[in-house]
Amino acid sequence: MVVLQLEPVQPYSFEATTRRLAHFEKTAYQFREGFFYRTLHLKDRPLVVGIGWDGAQILVRAEEELSEADRQCLKGMIRRMFSLDVELGPFYEQMKKEPRLAPIFESRRGLHFVLDPTLYECLIKTIISQQLNLAFAATLIERLIERAGEKIPFREEWLPVFPTPSQVAGLEYEDLQRLQFNRRKAEYVIDISRKIVAGELDLEGMKTLPDQLAIDQLVSLRGVGRWTAECLLLFGMGRSDLLPAADIGLRNALKKAYGLDQQPTEADVRQWGENWTPWRSYATFYLWDYLSGS
Known part of the structure; x- marks a missing residue:
């Protein structure tokens, strides 16, 4: 087991920041023995990590040994996801x-954004959530993960991994309709995934764009309106002034x-x-x- 220690910029409240994970992110995070566990893609391979708090710093627990390069990559991911460098x-x-x-x-002093690990995961979840209540949106997200993703072993259970664009691109619209996606939403999710696989859409490249330019490019995609684009900049990129x-x-x-x-x-x-x-x-x-x- 590997345990990494990450010190946040203060003020930082781990309790306030993770409270929403327990309420609204049950599909992505599992709470076990004081740690929030989820799967991440680390350099194109799935990994289970646990995120906890020792009273002064974030603890990141990985069940397998990691190279120094992998440790640095994981540290960067968690610092970004949990907004550890945002001074409030x-x-x-x-x-x-x-x-x-x-x-x-x-x-709410110390409450920070928790970002999705990739812009793809954030965008797909946001599209699924359009005009739906939180409970049903979470159900559809879980069904997509079950249908297109994989599971990796963690102790005595298996944890789901959010699917890659390639895995979703390989689906047919009818596959999602059978999971209670309406036809249009099934098309949005699969078509955007196919654009990414074909190299026609570079979501990660949008991180360098100014807010309005990123929004303009996003709303040109079928199925993405301004609300969806703004959510991607908020919960995918952590932009501070939207x-x-x-x-x-x-x-x-x-x-x-x-x-x-x-x-x-x-x-x-x-x-x-x-x-x-x-x-x-x-x-x-x-x-x-x-x-x-x-």
């Missing part, structure tokens, strides 16, 4: 100027926070959000967390 001190200082919102943000002003959840959270009689408009949200730059992503994330009551 300036965010809290800036939000002190928002009297209605400051208590909401301060009570404002999905049309999102109903965000607008409902602001209605609750400001004690309004009706939901604010998209224009209202954009106007308020000007005061949150360059931290609009985190303001949105904290307000979603506030609305969910988690």
